[in-house]
Amino acid sequence: MKRAITLHQPTRLEIGAGTVAKVGEWAAGAQRTLVLTSGSVRSHADRLGLPGDVKLFDSIPPEPDDIALTAALEVAADFRPDCVIGLGGGSVMDIAKLVACLWDGAQSLADVVGPDKVARRLSRLAQVPTTAGTGSEAGIRALVTNSETRAKMAVESPHMRADLAVLEPELTFSLPPDVTAATGIDAMAHCVEAFTSLRAHDMIDGFARMGITLVGRYLRRAVEDGRDTEARNGMMLASYYGGICLGPVNTAAGHALAYPLGTQLHLPHGLANAIVFPHVLAFNAPVRAEKTAEIMAALGLGASSDSAKNAELAHEFCASLGIEMRLSHHGATEQALSGWAEEAHAIRRLMDNNPRDMSVADVRSIYAAAF
Numbered sequence: 001m002k003r004a005i006t007l008h009q010p011t012r013l014e015i016g017a018g019t020v021a022k023v024g025e026w027a028a029g030a031q032r033t034l035v036l037t038s039g040s041v042r043s044h045a046d047r048l049g050l051p052g053d054v055k056l057f058d059s060i061p062p063e064p065d066d067i068a069l070t071a072a073l074e075v076a077a078d079f080r081p082d083c084v085i086g087l088g089g090g091s092v093m094d095i096a097k098l099v100a101c102l103w104d105g106a107q108s109l110a111d112v113v114g115p116d117k118v119a120r121r122l123s124r125l126a127q128v129p130t131t132a133g134t135g136s137e138a139g140i141r142a143l144v145t146n147s148e149t150r151a152k153m154a155v156e157s158p159h160m161r162a163d164l165a166v167l168e169p170e171l172t173f174s175l176p177p178d179v180t181a182a183t184g185i186d187a188m189a190h191c192v193e194a195f196t197s198l199r200a201h202d203m204i205d206g207f208a209r210m211g212i213t214l215v216g217r218y219l220r221r222a223v224e225d226g227r228d229t230e231a232r233n234g235m236m237l238a239s240y241y242g243g244i245c246l247g248p249v250n251t252a253a254g255h256a257l258a259y260p261l262g263t264q265l266h267l268p269h270g271l272a273n274a275i276v277f278p279h280v281l282a283f284n285a286p287v288r289a290e291k292t293a294e295i296m297a298a299l300g301l302g303a304s305s306d307s308a309k310n311a312e313l314a315h316e317f318c319a320s321l322g323i324e325m326r327l328s329h330h331g332a333t334e335q336a337l338s339g340w341a342e343e344a345h346a347i348r349r350l351m352d353n354n355p356r357d358m359s360v361a362d363v364r365s366i367y368a369a370a371f
Contacts, residue, residue, distance in 0.1 A: 009244065088129070089136075107119055125163050151263070181223050256344045265327075
């Protein structure tokens with residue numbers, strides 16, 4: 001019998017072209033609204049139509065650490081917002097979740113790392129993604145890097161559930177092709193890793209299948225024509241489904257291997273996931289043969305019983321989208337691989353979800369294959 005699960009989603013979800021206008025309607029009556037964003041997409045804030053006093057904080061980095069969170073919390077503590085809006089990628093939305101719950105200083109980040117430690121919500125929360133990859137708007141988890149150890153700290157709480165999430169495809173029109181491709185692979189990886197996980201669940205499998213199918217149908221179109229509204233909309237929905245998968249199931253070895261590439265090599269999260277995806281898929285294929293065949297079919301690839309062939313096909317899929325798949329071309333050195341392997345292997349909250357046991361030597365072999 002399948003284990004019991006709890007599924008948290010935003011209270012209200014708006015999907016489709018023009019839905020960004022719903023944010024201002026939702027915020028009606030707010031006196032102080034804090035918009036957390038990053039410099040590259042801050043101009044989208046003008047489209048939100050927000051009432052009252054609006055403060056924009058656009059210094060959220062791509063891989064936020066506890067120092068970046070502290071800066072955002074200081075701004076919020078001074079402003080005391082009625083509403084907090086995360087406008088950006090997954091990093092921005094993760095910080096927005098934490099700020100909406102912690103800005104009064106009653107709890108620190110150290111107090112809430114782990115599941116169900118956040119005491120309450122302080123401000124209403126809206127999430128407006130400008131990429132189609134993390135699906136952070138769909139869930140109740142936030143990741144922050146420890147600035148000293150470079151380890152990822154995970155916070156999970158239903159208090160971080162969005163009151164409103166808006167999937168507006170036009171906000172992703174300006175994403176360049178390489179970012180579109182990498183974030184799209186990240187969305188797919190969320191679905192694939194949950195689908196093949198030891199913790200897989202029939203209900204979450206349904207969301208995963210829909211997400212993978214949407215990536216197979218629309219990612220290439222979005223890469224080739226950034227203003228293809230149908231493709232952008234499809235990818236935002238794929239990302240959202242991937243975010244749902246992160247809740248009751250979560251990711252596995254693929255993301256564990258990707259994290260050191262972000263914290264140590266400073267690769268964008270989507271790119272890191274794309275690089276390891278083909279190799280982890282192939283590694284797990286012997287114990288998830290039927291589901292691997294489903295994944296390959298949904299992506300329009302020819303499934304094979306040969307793990308090496310599956311890796312080759314998946315690699316070609318990612319590379320054909322314009323993703324540079326070689327770690328050596330991103331500044332990696334062979335000497336670093338063993339240390340990264342140790343670090344990835346130690347992320348047990350993810351590694352323990354993997355359907356096939358992966359040793360430190362296995363991890364290093366995957367890094368070497370991607371080198």
